[in-house]
Amino acid sequence: MGVEILGGNVDVYIQDQTTEIIDLHLSKLVQSIDIVTNTSIDDRTITISSDAEPTNGNTICLKEGVAFYQGEIISHVANGDNWDITLDTPLDYAYTTAGGCSERSINLAVDGSVTPQIFTLSPTGLRAGTKWDITRILGSMLDGDAMDDAKFGGISALTNGVVFRKKDGTYKNIFNIKSNSDIAAHMYDITYADKAAAGTYGLRFRRSFGGQDKAGVVIRLETDNSDEFQVIIQDDLTGLTNFQLIAQGHIVED
Numbered sequence: 068m069g070v071e072i073l074g075g076n077v078d079v080y081i082q083d084q085t086t087e088i089i090d091l092h093l094s095k096l097v098q099s100i101d102i103v104t105n106t107s108i109d110d111r112t113i114t115i116s117s118d119a120e121p122t123n124g125n126t127i128c129l130k131e132g133v134a135f136y137q138g139e140i141i142s143h144v145a146n147g148d149n150w151d152i153t154l155d156t157p158l159d160y161a162y163t164t165a166g167g168c169s170e171r172s173i174n175l176a177v178d179g180s181v182t183p184q185i186f187t188l189s190p191t192g193l194r195a196g197t198k199w200d201i202t203r204i205l206g207s208m209l210d211g212d213a214m215d216d217a218k219f220g221g222i223s224a225l226t227n228g229v230v231f232r233k234k235d236g237t238y239k240n241i242f243n244i245k246s247n248s249d250i251a252a253h254m255y256d257i258t259y260a261d262k263a264a265a266g267t268y269g270l271r272f273r274r275s276f277g278g279q280d281k282a283g284v285v286i287r288l289e290t291d292n293s294d295e296f297q298v299i300i301q302d303d304l305t306g307l308t309n310f311q312l313i314a315q316g317h318i319v320e321d
Contacts, residue, residue: 089199089316091137093186093298094126094171102129102164103149109157116149117170126173127154130192131166133318134159140170167192176307179300180227188314189295190288198319201286201296203275204231205315206254209267209308214259216248220307221268227301233286235294267308285316 100117115121121143129136138154145151162168177184190199208214210221219225228245232238242253250272251257260269277285288294298312 084317086320087133087318089201089314089318091135091188091314092126092173093175093188093296093312093314094128094137094173095177095184095186097122097125097170097172100127100168100170102162102166102168105161105163106158107161108159111155111157112151112153113158113162114146114149114151115168121150121152121170126171127152128169128171129158129160129162129166130168131160131162133194133197134162135190135193136160136162173311175229175298175300175310175312176304177300178303178305180303184300186298186300186312187295188288189293190290191293191295193290195290197290198321199288199316200277200319201288201314201316202277203273203315205313206250206270206272206274206311208270208310210270210306211262211267211308213262214247214268214270216251217246219244219246219304220270220310222304222306225302225304230297230299230301232297232299233288233294234297235289235292287319 098117098119100115103114103116106113121140123140123142125140127138127140136158138156140152141155143150143152175186188201190197208220212221214221217224224246226245228243230243231241233241244250244253247257247270254272254274257270257272260271262268286296288296296314304310
């Protein structure tokens with residue numbers, strides 16, 4: 068890549084960053100849980116305490132220091148007053164009883180028509196000064212009914228819509244989507260997937276923030292401000308089979 072300076076050219080080489088990748092589901096809190104016994108790297112079964120019985124299929128979120136983890140609960144059994152939960156993904160950090168922990172849901176196909184349901188992504192709970200830059204979001208929907216631009220997934224267009232926003236002490240709405248055509252207007256690479264035999268219809272989409280050919284900025288989330296990237300469900304989306312959103316980016320190193 069060449070850059071012209073005062074009539075001359077200077078070669079500039081762009082090097083990718085080497086900071087840790089963020090690739091996490093937006094999720095809604097089900098309940099807080101505590102780690103009962105210190106863990107080891109590669110553990111898939113851990114012992115936790117919680118107010119209610121864990122639910123298979125929900126996601127466990129772990130945070131400690133600058134380490135973070137999401138894994139799906141595939142089974143659980145009682146262990147006295149506690150629970151031994153088996154996860155689909157091995158731990159990549161030896162989380163201790165000091166680590167923050169919660170059980171969460173990643174399926175946005177919920178009823179938010181009476182009480183809005185908020186799904187979030189945040190570095191809150193990690194070491195002070197930790198910063199995340201979110202560069203893009205990826206979404207997918209599954210439905211038993213055919214999809215077109217006038218619908219939301221395979222259900223009727225929404226009344227109130229799904230709001231994407233950032234919270235960092237103040238709130239900043241980014242956009243609101245009520246139909247698949249709204250998704251196409253605000254996102255990028257929206258794709259419909261036809262139903263296979265005995266299968267379901269699908270919809271996939273992507274929205275990138277960083278890059279001069281996109282928004283030109285990233286969404287920065289900081290622990291010190293309890294920042295969150297939020298998605299608010301304001302309608303009944305239970306007619307969808309599944310709706311998931313993933314945020315991608317990287318940890319910031321100053």
